[in-house]
Amino acid sequence: MEVVRQSFHILLAGAAATLEITVISVALGCILGLIVGLSRLSGIRLLRLAATAYVDFFRGTPLLVQIFIVYFGLPQLLRDGQAYLMANYNMPQILTQYALPVFLAAVIACSLNSAAYIAEIFRAGVQSIERGQMEAARSLGMTASQAMRYVILPQAVKRVIPPLGNEFIAMLKDTSLLSVIGFEELTRKGQLVVGQTYVAFPVWLTVAFLYLIMTFCFSRLVDYAERRLKTGD
Amino acid sequence: MIRVENLHKSFGKLKVLNGISCRVAPREVVVVIGPSGSGKSTFLRCINLLEQPTSGQIYIDGVSLLDPKTDINAIRAEVGMVFQRFNLFPHKTALENISLAPMKVRNLPRQEAEAVAYDLLKKVGLSDKANVYPDQLSGGQQQRVAIARALAMRPKVMLFDEPTSALDPEMVGEVLAVMKDLAREGMTMAVVTHEMGFAREVGDRVIFMDEGLMVEEGTPEEIFLEPKNSRLKAFLSKIL
Ligand SMILES: Nc1ncnc2c1ncn2[C@@H]1O[C@H](COP(=O)(O)OP(=O)(O)OP(=O)(O)O)[C@@H](O)[C@H]1O
Ligand SMILES: [Mg+2]
Numbered sequence A: 001m002e003v004v005r006q007s008f009h010i011l012l013a014g015a016a017a018t019l020e021i022t023v024i025s026v027a028l029g030c031i032l033g034l035i036v037g038l039s040r041l042s043g044i045r046l047l048r049l050a051a052t053a054y055v056d057f058f059r060g061t062p063l064l065v066q067i068f069i070v071y072f073g074l075p076q077l078l079r080d081g082q083a084y085l086m087a088n089y090n091m092p093q094i095l096t097q098y099a100l101p102v103f104l105a106a107v108i109a110c111s112l113n114s115a116a117y118i119a120e121i122f123r124a125g126v127q128s129i130e131r132g133q134m135e136a137a138r139s140l141g142m143t144a145s146q147a148m149r150y151v152i153l154p155q156a157v158k159r160v161i162p163p164l165g166n167e168f169i170a171m172l173k174d175t176s177l178l179s180v181i182g183f184e185e186l187t188r189k190g191q192l193v194v195g196q197t198y199v200a201f202p203v204w205l206t207v208a209f210l211y212l213i214m215t216f217c218f219s220r221l222v223d224y225a226e227r228r229l230k231t232g233d
Numbered sequence B: 001m002i003r004v005e006n007l008h009k010s011f012g013k014l015k016v017l018n019g020i021s022c023r024v025a026p027r028e029v030v031v032v033i034g035p036s037g038s039g040k041s042t043f044l045r046c047i048n049l050l051e052q053p054t055s056g057q058i059y060i061d062g063v064s065l066l067d068p069k070t071d072i073n074a075i076r077a078e079v080g081m082v083f084q085r086f087n088l089f090p091h092k093t094a095l096e097n098i099s100l101a102p103m104k105v106r107n108l109p110r111q112e113a114e115a116v117a118y119d120l121l122k123k124v125g126l127s128d129k130a131n132v133y134p135d136q137l138s139g140g141q142q143q144r145v146a147i148a149r150a151l152a153m154r155p156k157v158m159l160f161d162e163p164t165s166a167l168d169p170e171m172v173g174e175v176l177a178v179m180k181d182l183a184r185e186g187m188t189m190a191v192v193t194h195e196m197g198f199a200r201e202v203g204d205r206v207i208f209m210d211e212g213l214m215v216e217e218g219t220p221e222e223i224f225l226e227p228k229n230s231r232l233k234a235f236l237s238k239i240l
Helices: A003-040 A047-061 A064-090 A102-127 A131-139 A144-181 A188-197 A199-229 B038-045 B072-080 B095-103 B110-123 B139-151 B169-184 B196-202 B218-226 B231-239
Strands: B002-011 B014-022 B029-033 B057-062 B078-080 B157-159 B188-192 B204-209 B213-218
Touching: A003 A047, A003 A102, A003 A144, A003 A188, A003 A199, A047 B218, A064 A102, A064 A144, A102 A144, A131 A144, A131 B072, A131 B139, A144 A188, A144 A199, A144 B095, B002 B038, B014 B038, B014 B213, B029 B038, B029 B196, B038 B057, B038 B157, B038 B188, B038 B213, B072 B078, B072 B110, B078 B139, B078 B218, B095 B110, B095 B139, B095 B204, B139 B157, B139 B169, B157 B169, B157 B204, B169 B196, B204 B218, B213 B218, B213 B231
Parallel strands: B029 B188, B029 B204, B078 B157, B157 B188
Antiparallel strands: B002 B014, B002 B057, B204 B213
């Protein structure tokens, strides 16, 4: 217990980092996810196909592998790509350093992954709105995008909040995978403390407890929002 | 005002409209009747391109709807539509339902759009419901707001698709009353309805549709009192 008390502030800092990366990733994921989700419903075939491919890829491969691709793969791609351009097209050298800061890699990987799940949430949300709503809006002369913006999306957003909350909770737990590339979120901090003190059980239990507090608070928040939205429906 | 020429519409293999031609003159009220599945809704929905016709021509005020150069949104703004199930926007108040399209489509300033909306609410007898959401309105009130919403665009034509058939019987009258007022003011209207009282009182012409064709048309008296076509006779004996 002494170990836990002494290293608690370290774990707490890890929890803060976990929360931070989750908030940033889900926020960016919402923006990108909205674009991808609406593209999935677009009348433009190419856009639809690209969005579908995106969703399939990021939902169909492990987040851990995506993290590796971004953290280890992307720098090599940048280096080789630049070398190719310099050799063949006389491009001047722009990048001198290729390694991604681990925080940036974490944000990229988690946002891209989250966007795929969120895109499906938005798509389902939009499709759950009765067809008559779009027809009424169009019959008044609104363009498809006006109808989407003023009629469909405001209604869809309400229905989308509970599944978005669940996505947030899932992402919060999944960020533990970032420990593998040394991003010092909660799980990584736990590894570091255990590595130094050789005290495993209480430390990991504390780590688990900190995750639980975060997910518990957040799921209560989602429940509350869900109830509020239901009455306002 | 509306001119339809040889309109065909299929959903895949299912042929729903099999060559409809008709005209609706300015200030005319045309009532469309016919059995379920005869294509009445599809016909109306083609007139503002909620359904894309398979072939044929439709002109509104001389402008061809199917000409690729025609701005469909501009045409739709001139053609009001009232749906069987109201389709009010549930996240907006009665007033906002009415003022939204004038603001976004006609670029009216909010104040003006709301003034128009208040006037229309008064016209349909719902001045006191301006700030109420649709789920707190009865069916009849919702449909009256929906009519006001369509009128806010100052349409040249109004299309009604069974506007009273989702209503409890005691609410039918209030909606029909609003429609009768409109007809008297000279609105051009195409109305799908089985309300024979309405058809007789304000209908200039009645069209009987069956299996995607206009089988018979005439004045309300001709259609209801002296039907010629046997299917029309059979249909009338069922609903009258
Ligand atoms: N979007 C669609 N896809 C496929 N079939 C459709 C579609 N809309 C209508 N239909 C079919 O077209 C036929 C005519 O439908 P429509 O709604 O125009 O008939 P209606 O005369 O309005 O009938 P009702 O009195 O029941 O409203 C029906 O058989 C219907 O199932
Ligand atoms: Mg119908």
